[in-house]
Amino acid sequence: MTSRLSLLFASTSLTLAMGLPALAAGPTPVRTDGQCGGVCAAVFTSDDLPLPLIRVSGDGEEEDDEDGGWFRRGHDDDDDEDECEDDDDDEYDACMGAGGRGNPAPAGTVAPPANGLFGSGAPPAAVTK
Amino acid sequence: MKSLLATLALTTALTLPGLAMARPVTLTTTLNNYGGDGAYLALYVTDPSGAYVGSLWMAGGKSKYYEHLTDWYAATGGDPAQINGITGASVGAGRTLEITLDLADALFDAGYTLHIDAAVEDMRDSPNEIAVPLTSAGAGSPVQGRRYIASFVYK
Numbered sequence: 001m002t003s004r005l006s007l008l009f010a011s012t013s014l015t016l017a018m019g020l021p022a023l024a025a026g027p028t029p030v031r032t033d034g035q036c037g038g039v040c041a042a043v044f045t046s047d048d049l050p051l052p053l054i055r056v057s058g059d060g061e062e063e064d065d066e067d068g069g070w071f072r073r074g075h076d077d078d079d080d081e082d083e084c085e086d087d088d089d090d091e092y093d094a095c096m097g098a099g100g101r102g103n104p105a106p107a108g109t110v111a112p113p114a115n116g117l118f119g120s121g122a123p124p125a126a127v128t129k
Numbered sequence: 130m131k132s133l134l135a136t137l138a139l140t141t142a143l144t145l146p147g148l149a150m151a152r153p154v155t156l157t158t159t160l161n162n163y164g165g166d167g168a169y170l171a172l173y174v175t176d177p178s179g180a181y182v183g184s185l186w187m188a189g190g191k192s193k194y195y196e197h198l199t200d201w202y203a204a205t206g207g208d209p210a211q212i213n214g215i216t217g218a219s220v221g222a223g224r225t226l227e228i229t230l231d232l233a234d235a236l237f238d239a240g241y242t243l244h245i246d247a248a249v250e251d252m253r254d255s256p257n258e259i260a261v262p263l264t265s266a267g268a269g270s271p272v273q274g275r276r277y278i279a280s281f282v283y284k
């Protein structure tokens with residue numbers, strides 16, 4: 001048991017003695033000029049060329065802002081100033097209208113307005129074909 | 130027993146006229162293949178003097194676009210209370226919207242006019258696309274719209 005522990009301790013010490021100076025001698029993984037050196041180069045590059053930067057998000061090249069859209073139903077982009085999502089699954093959300101009002105209640109959820117036009121029979125119904 | 134019968138007769142007498150004063154009416158609107166997105170349609174009624182009486186249906190649920198239904202918007206200010214419970218989805222090009230409403234008899238043959246305003250995304254607004262007098266004789270006769278509506282008929 002003691003010899004096994006001694007062997008383990010010796011191999012760990014040897015690894016640390018050889019590995020730490022090698023790691024400490026290397027430059028910072030990515031230099032300011034974009035070059036990769038030392039351990040970084042060994043691990044991340046197969047040649048001398050730096051890896052291309054991958055932008056997760058950004059402004060510029062592919063802005064989908066060409067709809068000119070004062071009336072772009074269903075195509076609003078994130079720059080939409082009224083923060084009103086336009087997914088059709090949410091047709092009756094709490095978006096505010098042009099006059100700062102909410103959307104009307106859809107048919108079947110409340111009674112029709114009492115404007116004298118409707119009788120008291122079947123509620124309004126609509127189908128699209 | 131006598132009072133019960135009297136009550137029953139009274140309630141029947143009061144209820145029957147109410148039932149007889151309205152009728153189911155089907156409004157059928159068929160759109161042209163105008164090559165655009167779904168159309169918003171406002172169906173509303175004016176009295177003999179041309180004054181707005183009330184709305185019958187709104188096709189299109191987002192109030193921010195109602196200003197493009199210009200005549201309806203001018204009459205109502207875009208008030209959602211005018212169309213609560215009578216609002217459905219917008220109607221695609223080439224599609225047919227069929228609405229069934231229980232309408233007051235008093236609307237027919239009394240000088241009332243049914244109007245439809247239409248608006249389509251990135252296309253011209255079309256107020257008063259349809260204006261048809263509500264008459265018994267006119268029921269079943271198709272009317273053609275000016276821009277987006279191929280035909281409208283009520284019966």
